[in-house]
Every structure is written in C-alpha cells, then in structure tokens.
Amino acid sequence: MSPLTHLQSLEAESIHILRVAVAxxxxxxxxYSMGKDSSVMLHLALKAFYPSTPPFPLLHVDxxxxxxxxxxxxxxxxxxxxxxxxxxxxxxxLAQGINPFTHGSAVHTHMWxxxxxxxxxxxYGFDVAFGGARxxxxxxxxxxxxxxxxxxxxxxxxxxxxxxxxxxxxVRRSPGESIRxxxxxxxxxxxxxxxxxxxxxxxxxxxxAAKRPMVEREGSLIMVDDDRMPLEPGEVPVxxxxxxxxxxxxxxxxxxxxxADTLSAIIQEMLLTTSSERVGRVIDRDSNASMxxxxxxxxx
Amino acid sequence: xxxxxxxxxxSDIDAYLQRHxxxxxxxxxxxxxxxxxxxxxxGRLLYDSRLVFEDHLxxxxxxxxxxxxxxxxxxxxxxxxxxxxxxxxxxxIDVAYRFFSTERRKFIVADTPGHEQYTRNMxxxxxxxxxxxxxxxxxAGVVTQTRRxxxxxxxxxxRHVVLVVNKLDLVGYAQEVFDxxxxxxxxxxxxxxxxxxxxxxxxxxxxDNVTERSxxxxxxSGPTLLSHLETVEIGARKDGPFRMPVxxxxxxxHEFRGFSGMVVGGSVRPGDRVRVxxxxxESTVARLVTLDGDLTEADVGQSITITLADEVDVSRGDVxxxxxxxxxxxxxxxxxxxxxxEQEMLPGRSYLLKMGARTVGVTPAxxxxxxxxxxxxxxxxxxxxxxxxxxxxxxxxxxxxxDPYEENRDMGGFILIDRxxxxxxxxxxxxxxxxxxxxxxxxxxxxxxxxxxxxKGQRPCVVWFxxxxxxxxxxxxxxVERKLHEQGRHTYILDGDNVRHGLNKDLGFTDADRVENIRxxxxxxxxxxxxxxxxxxSFISPFRAEREMARELVxxxxxxxxxxxxxxxxxxxxxxxxxxxxxxxxxxxxxxxIDSPYEVxxxxxxxxxxxxxxxxxxxxxxxxxxxxxxxxxx
Numbered sequence: 052m053s054p055l056t057h058l059q060s061l062e063a064e065s066i067h068i069l070r071v072a073v074a075x076x077x078x079x080x081x082x083y084s085m086g087k088d089s090s091v092m093l094h095l096a097l098k099a100f101y102p103s104t105p106p107f108p109l110l111h112v113d114x115x116x117x118x119x120x121x122x123x124x125x126x127x128x129x130x131x132x133x134x135x136x137x138x139x140x141x142x143x144x145l146a147q148g149i150n151p152f153t154h155g156s157a158v159h160t161h162m163w164x165x166x167x168x169x170x171x172x173x174x175y176g177f178d179v180a181f182g183g184a185r186x187x188x189x190x191x192x193x194x195x196x197x198x199x200x201x202x203x204x205x206x207x208x209x210x211x212x213x214x215x216x217x218x219x220x221x222v223r224r225s226p227g228e229s230i231r232x233x234x235x236x237x238x239x240x241x242x243x244x245x246x247x248x249x250x251x252x253x254x255x256x257x258x259x260a261a262k263r264p265m266v267e268r269e270g271s272l273i274m275v276d277d278d279r280m281p282l283e284p285g286e287v288p289v290x291x292x293x294x295x296x297x298x299x300x301x302x303x304x305x306x307x308x309x310x311a312d313t314l315s316a317i318i319q320e321m322l323l324t325t326s327s328e329r330v331g332r333v334i335d336r337d338s339n340a341s342m343x344x345x346x347x348x349x350x351x
Numbered sequence: 352x353x354x355x356x357x358x359x360x361x362s363d364i365d366a367y368l369q370r371h372x373x374x375x376x377x378x379x380x381x382x383x384x385x386x387x388x389x390x391x392x393x394g395r396l397l398y399d400s401r402l403v404f405e406d407h408l409x410x411x412x413x414x415x416x417x418x419x420x421x422x423x424x425x426x427x428x429x430x431x432x433x434x435x436x437x438x439x440x441x442x443x444i445d446v447a448y449r450f451f452s453t454e455r456r457k458f459i460v461a462d463t464p465g466h467e468q469y470t471r472n473m474x475x476x477x478x479x480x481x482x483x484x485x486x487x488x489x490x491a492g493v494v495t496q497t498r499r500x501x502x503x504x505x506x507x508x509x510r511h512v513v514l515v516v517n518k519l520d521l522v523g524y525a526q527e528v529f530d531x532x533x534x535x536x537x538x539x540x541x542x543x544x545x546x547x548x549x550x551x552x553x554x555x556x557x558x559d560n561v562t563e564r565s566x567x568x569x570x571x572s573g574p575t576l577l578s579h580l581e582t583v584e585i586g587a588r589k590d591g592p593f594r595m596p597v598x599x600x601x602x603x604x605h606e607f608r609g610f611s612g613m614v615v616g617g618s619v620r621p622g623d624r625v626r627v628x629x630x631x632x633e634s635t636v637a638r639l640v641t642l643d644g645d646l647t648e649a650d651v652g653q654s655i656t657i658t659l660a661d662e663v664d665v666s667r668g669d670v671x672x673x674x675x676x677x678x679x680x681x682x683x684x685x686x687x688x689x690x691x692x693e694q695e696m697l698p699g700r701s702y703l704l705k706m707g708a709r710t711v712g713v714t715p716a717x718x719x720x721x722x723x724x725x726x727x728x729x730x731x732x733x734x735x736x737x738x739x740x741x742x743x744x745x746x747x748x749x750x751x752x753x754d755p756y757e758e759n760r761d762m763g764g765f766i767l768i769d770r771x772x773x774x775x776x777x778x779x780x781x782x783x784x785x786x787x788x789x790x791x792x793x794x795x796x797x798x799x800x801x802x803x804x805x806x807k808g809q810r811p812c813v814v815w816f817x818x819x820x821x822x823x824x825x826x827x828x829x830x831v832e833r834k835l836h837e838q839g840r841h842t843y844i845l846d847g848d849n850v851r852h853g854l855n856k857d858l859g860f861t862d863a864d865r866v867e868n869i870r871x872x873x874x875x876x877x878x879x880x881x882x883x884x885x886x887x888x889s890f891i892s893p894f895r896a897e898r899e900m901a902r903e904l905v906x907x908x909x910x911x912x913x914x915x916x917x918x919x920x921x922x923x924x925x926x927x928x929x930x931x932x933x934x935x936x937x938x939x940x941x942x943x944x945i946d947s948p949y950e951v952x953x954x955x956x957x958x959x960x961x962x963x964x965x966x967x968x969x970x971x972x973x974x975x976x977x978x979x980x981x982x983x984x985x
C-alpha cells in the first residue's frame with residue numbers, strides 16, 4: 052500500500068481520539084453547531100463507531116439567533132442519521148430576551164453560548180464533550196490539548212493542562228471535572244474543505260454563494276435573515292451575491308461577496324484570498340487575546 | 352493564503368485539488384532556544400509557504416512595531432508566540448502545534464521552548480515527531496543545549512535529524528564555520544545512534560536556504576530546508592509485525608462483534624492468523640470493517656474495526672497481534688521514566704500506567720540511576736524530580752503485552768497517572784521484561800480439551816495403576832489398552848519403562864526423586880487428558896500424597912485409581928525382572944516392599960487382587976468401570 056495521505060492520517064487520528072474518549076467516559080456528548088467543522092466531526096463519528104451509531108447524543112447550545120437555514124439543516128439532518136439531538140436554550144436568556152442588538156455581542160455570546168453551554172453540561176451531567184475547534188484557528192488554540200480538563204466550574208487553566216504523549220490520552224477525571232475533547236485539533240481549514248469535498252459531506256447551503264438580502268454595518272456584510280433585525284433609519288436590505296466562511300448568530304456573522312457556488316470554487320477562493328477564517332466573526336474583534344479570555348471563562 | 356504563483360490553482364482548481372489530495376503528512380519537532388531564532392524560523396516557514404493570512408499579517412505588523420525585536424521589520428517570532436502571558440514575556444511556555452502545507456506535504460510542527468521546562472515539553476513534542484529540527488547559532492556552534500536536545504531526540508526514538516546552522520549571515524556566510532559546526536554535530540550524533548543527519552546552512556531572519564536557495568552560500572549544494580522536509584522518506588513501522596490495541600468492542604446487535612482500534616504496527620488482511628494478548632487465544636481475521644466498505648488490507652496508522660472468524664474472548668485493552676510474531680507479555684520491566692510533575696516520584700507508591708488501550712496499577716522501584724541530560728552521565732538517585740530522567744524497574748499489577756519502545760513506540764511507550772490528582776505525572780519507555788508473567792496461558796487455546804475430546808468421540812481420563820513391583824500393573828494395563836483400542840478408543844500407556852528412559856532419566860529412586868517422578872508423570876498424563884486421550888499410567892507410585900496430587904491435577908471424575916494388589920511374597924516369587932533377588936542381595940536399594948515403604952491406597956476406585964483374578968478378568972473389570980461409571984464413550 053502507498054503511504055497514507057494527510058487526510059487519511061488525520062481521519063484515523065480523529066477516529067482514534069473519538070474512540071478513546073467514548074471508551075473511557077460515562078456520559079459523552081458531541082457539541083453540534085451545524086458548522087462545517089461540526090459536520091466533519093459528526094461524519095468522523097459515524098465512521099469511528101460504524102456499524103454502531105455513535106454512542107452519544109448531539110447537543111446544540113442554541114441562541115435562537117442562528118440563520119434559519121441552519122435550523123432547517125439541523126432538524127432534517129439529525130432525523131436522517133437517526134442520532135439523538137438535544138437542543139438547549141439557556142432559560143435565563145429566554146426569560147430576559149437576550150439579543151445582540153439590545154445587549155451587545157459580548158453579553159449575547161457570553162450568556163447564550165458560554166453560560167448556556169455550562170448549564171447544559173451540568174444539567175445533563177455530561178463528563179466528556181466533543182468540540183470541533185482546531186488549533187490553527189487562533190494562536191492561543193495552538194497550545195490547547197486534545198483532551199482539555201475543565202474544573203467543576205468549567206474553567207480552563209492553561210497551567211494545569213496534562214502533557215499529551217504519543218497517542219495516549221489521560222481521560223481520568225475527579226468528581227465534578229469534565230473534559231473537552233477536540234478530535235479536529237490537527238486539521239486546518241484547507242484540510243476540512245478538502246475532506247468535505249472528498250467525502251461528500253453535507254453542509255449548510257449558506258457556505259455557497261447566493262443572492263441574499265444584506266446590509267452593511269461597520270464594514271461587515273450582515274444578512275437580514277428575519278424581521279427581528281432592527282434596521283437603522285434609511286437602511287434598506289440589498290440583494291447581494293455573498294457566502295459565509297463561518298456560521299454563527301446571523302446578526303454577528305459577516306458575509307463575503309463571492310460567486311463561489313461549488314465546493315471547488317469555495318476552496319479556490321479560500322486559497323486565493325488572504326483573510327483568515329475568524330475575521331468574519333464579530334466576537335473576535337475586541338482584542339487579540341480575547342479567545343483566550345473566553346476560553347478561561349468556559350467558552351469552547 | 353495566496354498560492355498565487357500556482358497557475359493551476361487559478362486555471363484548473365479540480366486538478367489542483369487532486370494533487371493536494373495525495374499529499375502525505377510529516378510531523379516534526381523544533382529544538383532550540385529563543386536565541387537560536389526558532390520562532391523566527393517557524394514564522395518564516397509559515398510566511399514563505401504563504402500561509403499567513405492578511406489579517407494575521409496586519410496584526411503582525413502592528414505587533415512588530417509594538418513589541419517586536421527587529422526594529423521596524425516584521426518580527427516573525429510574533430506569528431508563533433501564542434498565549435498572552437508569554438507574549439509579554441517574550442518566551443513560549445509550552446508545546447505549541449503549528450501547521451503549514453505545500454503541494455507535497457502537510458506539516459505539523461511541535462514547537463517547544465528551550466528554557467527550564469524543556470525536558471517535559473520537548474519529550475512531549477518529540478513523542479509524536481518523525482523528524483527533529485535542531486537549531487544552533489552559527490556563532491556558538493554545538494553547545495550544551497544542543498547535546499541535551501540531541502539526547503532527548505535519540506531517547507524518544509526519532510531517526511531523522513536536521514541540524515539547522517542558523518544566523519549564518521552573522522558570520523559572513525562562511526563555509527568553514529558551517530563545516531566545523533556540522534562535523535562537530537555529526538560526531539556527537541553518531542555516538543547517540545542518530546544516523547540520518549542533514550545539516551543546512553541558513554538564516555531564518557534573512558530567509559537564506561529556508562524555502563529558496565541562497566545566493567550567499569554558493570558553496571552549499573544540499574537541499575533547502577523546505578525541500579528536504581518535503582522529500583525526506585519517513586519509514587513507518589510497516590515492516591514490523593501486526594499490532595492493534597483494542598480500544599472499543601463494537602456490538603451494534605447480537606450478530607456483529609467487532610474490535611475497533613488503530614493499527615500501530617505492520618499490516619493486516621482478512622485471513623491473517625491473529626493472537627489475542629494477554630490471553631493468548633488465537634483466531635483468524637474475518638473482515639476489516641469500515642463505513643466505506645470492507646478493506647482488503649489495513650496499514651500502520653489506520654483506524655479500523657476487525658471481526659474474527661471465531662467467538663474468542665476479546666476485551667478493551669487487549670492487543671490483537673500477528674500470531675506468528677506476537678508480542679511478549681510481562682508484568683515487570685526495566686523502563687526509562689521522564690518525570691513531569693511538580694511532586695517528585697515516590698518509589699513504592701502505586702500509580703496508574705496507561706499503555707495502548709490498557710490502564711493498570713504500577714509501582715516504580717527506586718531508580719537505578721538518573722541521567723544528567725547535559726553531560727549524559729549517570730548519577731545515583733533516590734527519586735526523580737520534575738524534568739529528571741531515570742531508569743528504574745517497575746512492577747505492574749497485571750501482565751501487559753508489549754514490545755520494546757525501540758521497536759514500537761505505541762507498544763512500549765506509557766504514561767503514569769497519579770491516582771489522587773489524576774494528573775499525568777510521567778512518560779515512560781519500556782526496554783525489556785525482567786521476567787515473563789507466570790500466571791498466563793501462553794498458548795491458550797480455543798481448541799480446548801473439550802474440542803479434542805469431542806473429535807475423538809470419547810471422554811478422556813486417567814487410569815492410574817498402582818502397586819508394588821511385579822504385582823501385574825503393566826500386564827493388566829496392556830490388556831486394557833488393547834481392548835480399548837479394538838473398540839476404537841484413543842489411548843496411551845505411561846509406564847516406568849517409557850518414562851524413566853527419557854523424560855525422567857535424570858531421576859533416581861530416593862524419596863525426593865520418586866516424588867518428582869510422579870509429579871512429572873501426573874503432569875504429562877494431565878496434558879494427554881487435555882489432548883483427549885484415555886491415559887493408562889502404570890507406576891508403583893508408592894506414596895499416597897503423590898497419587899492424591901495426581902488426582903487433584905487431573906480432576907475428580909476423570910481419575911481412576913486402580914490398586915493392583917498382591918502379596919510381596921507372590922510378587923517376589925514371580926520376579927519376572929529379577930529385581931527382588933537383586934534387592935535381596937543388596938544390589939538394589941530403595942526397593943519398594945523391601946527397604947522402601949508402599950503406602951496402600953485407602954479408597955481406590957478399583958481394587959484388584961491378582962491372587963484371585965487373572966489379568967484378563969482384571970482388565971475387563973477396569974473396562975466395565977470405564978464404560979459404566981466414567982462413561983468414556985459418548
């Protein structure tokens with residue numbers, strides 16, 4: 052046999068990680084965000100446990116502000132696969148009607164996502180949670196472990212992380228502790244796209260260019276996905292040919308103008324353009340170290 | 352990311368992607384201190400392979416002005432220094448993983464710092480690396496730190512080393528400087544057993560020989576760093592024997608039972624004979640199951656699910672291995688231990704050892720010595736503190752299958768976990784077993800005693816004829832065997848004549864030797880019962896204790912004690928072998944019945960008085976008992 056390709060190596064490593072975590076945990080769960088990384092991670096889980104179905108549920112920590120196409124994708128997709136899908140909406144946010152317009156992006160993200168995730172994990176008692184984060188996304192992630200221990204308060208202490216040698220992962224937890232597991236740690240954005248293309252993995256159509264009703268705010272193209280979005284005086288949504296490089300809450304996710312409507316075209320565009328992935332996420336703008344701060348608080 | 356130079360990307364994206372689909376992966380580690388320009392080199396590789404995004408670049412420009420060390424120029428080191436705290440201090444404090452990619456390869460770079468936490472971090476980074484990139488400052492040459500890095504690289508079994516002689520611009524690109532550093536290093540590396548060394552003259556800051564051949568080093572004809580990394584052949588462990596630790600038993604329903612894991616040695620195909628360790632049971636690979644269909648072969652590095660042809664017992668943590676080249680199983684080892692915890696190692700304390708998919712209790716003994724990583728000298732040690740490396744014996748609670756680390760990283764590399772804090776406190780490398788585990792079935796056995804017996808259509812047993820010499824044991828046993836043979840039974844006779852001439856010819860007739868004689872005969876008889884035979888043992892076996900030992904070994908219900916009883920006078924009168932007369936003349940000592948006791952059986956299954964019955968009648972009585980009570984025919 053010829054040597055494994057880089058995608059075969061990455062796939063095998065991710066499957067290995069998924070199996071280690073499942074074999075050595077009591078209540079595993081996979082965080083599912085409908086993004087392309089989530090889609091790849093779920094695809095890998097289907098492979099890892101075949102012919103069994105993945106022995107854990109999917110958990111979507113919802114903010115109620117995702118794109119409509121993401122919700123449609125989530126509901127049909129989970130049904131087709133026959134996997135358990137749990138949707139968790141932080142009741143405190145629901146009660147207070149937290150939204151990015153009145154409360155700002157920082158509060159919105161913290162309350163729905165960071166706090167929502169912690170509450171969901173506590174309520175269900177999950178001890179191991181898979182996340183789709185990659186080390187290449189952001190500098191502080193480069194040092195994140197594949198198996199990352201969180202305290203009972205879900206805090207991440209960069210000084211108390213366990214060394215990871217060979218293919219050996221220490222999955223032991225003290226009472227109350229949980230472990231976040233990142234099977235895609237060593238994948239890059241290009242790897243993800245190449246793999247989606249090779250494996251025909253279904254992704255949310257928002258990744259492909261189409262005419263969408265857009266407004267421009269502070270240099271970002273924001274899609275007017277429903278009528279909850281308050282328009283500024285004189286602001287009129289304009290149909291523009293755009294696509295999204297990352298998906299999140301629609302008011303916080305910038306689009307790029309593009310004609311790329313096939314996977315090949317998306318990859319070509321990505322290779323030819325020179326802005327990195329998270330630039331489309333408004334939440335990262337605050338400061339260079341912001342991801343690190345969020346992680347210390349318990350964000351994924 | 353702009354591979355703008357690549358026309359194919361623009362003109363034919365599908366062809367371009369097809370090329371990228373077949374690229375391979377290389378993991379390497381970079382060793383060197385901040386002063387050696389390590390971060391700058393990695394930053395340069397990222398930058399020159401055009402993997403720095405525009406917004407990262409904007410941040411880099413801003414950071415370079417703010418905290419950069421290169422005046423107004425881009426400070427590439429800032430591209431790779433991650434955490435906020437260390438960015439302020441200007442040092443990296445952990446292992447960071449970086450990625451870049453060319454058309455031929457994807458690279459994973461483990462970047463480790465060169466300061467006080469170096470051992471722990473470097474060992475961690477090196478554990479997954481195929482190649483090590485060791486940086487030296489051309490002005491300083493091979494220094495203590497270079498030796499330390501090289502030692503750790505060789506300890507972790509990295510076979511390929513690139514020596515980067517950096518900052519060559521600061522010595523005027525002088526060939527003599529490069530040659531001297533390179534030859535110093537080669538001499539040192541060969542002492543450590545590192546054979547594949549490539550030395551490259553380079554300036555990370557100026558970009559000489561990083562991705563493009565430098566005009567300043569016309570005297571250098573070797574590869575640039577990147578082209579070497581792209582083409583170096585990394586021999587995986589494909590040639591070794593097949594190994595797969597079982598991570599997970601896959602049971603979607605009652606029909607399917609698969610064993611999931613990653614192949615960590617050799618390759619496997621359906622039809623291959625495999626052994627399950629530590630049990631030693633064997634079976635044949637039926638299928639290699641994946642979501643994309645069954646495979647005809649799986650290689651090192653692939654995650655698969657195996658089904659076996661037989662229903663053998665396999666659990667998580669077991670190892671499936673080539674039946675013809677299975678790993679040894681043991682519970683005591685000599686190991687190298689790299690201590691990684693603030694709290695020092697406590698010899699005698701019980702830790703957890705994780706290796707492959709198995710976790711067992713382990714107790715390390717006091718180290719035999721520790722290694723000074725700077726001088727490589729061995730020093731006496733009572734314990735191991737953070738970042739210390741030592742060799743000690745370890746004692747496991749349960750036997751584990753293993754290969755020496757030098758032969759297979761995944762089969763010989765382990766971590767130690769503190770039972771209380773659950774922290775990973777050490778990394779370890781198994782070298783060899785101190786003894787084989789003694790509580791094992793080395794060839795256990797899916798074709799077991801029942802299978803043997805059923806093929807022969809009989810219930811195996813031991814018929815143990817005991818009695819003084821000349822009582823008629825062998826005569827009766829021979830008739831019994833002949834009659835059973837005529838009935839199609841599978842039999843074998845063990846008697847003094849065929850055992851004492853071979854297996855037991857080292858034994859005499861002292862009491863101790865008689866005990867050993869009977870022990871061996873009982874063991875052999877027991878193996879023959881397991882093989883499915885009706886075993887006829889014809890031995891004086893004078894001592895009750897040994898006959899009881901044989902009975903316990905074989906098992907009640909399968910052991911028929913036949914006392915062939917006669918008076919010493921009668922036997923002596925027969926004296927077919929002339930032994931009694933010899934004994935009487937004093938030419939034989941320790942002769943049972945004359946000067947050595949015979950302990951008469953208290954409750955034999957069959958008692959035959961040869962003064963009252965002919966040998967034929969005695970044989971019939973034995974056969975009736977075997978048919979009716981033992982039930983040898985089925």
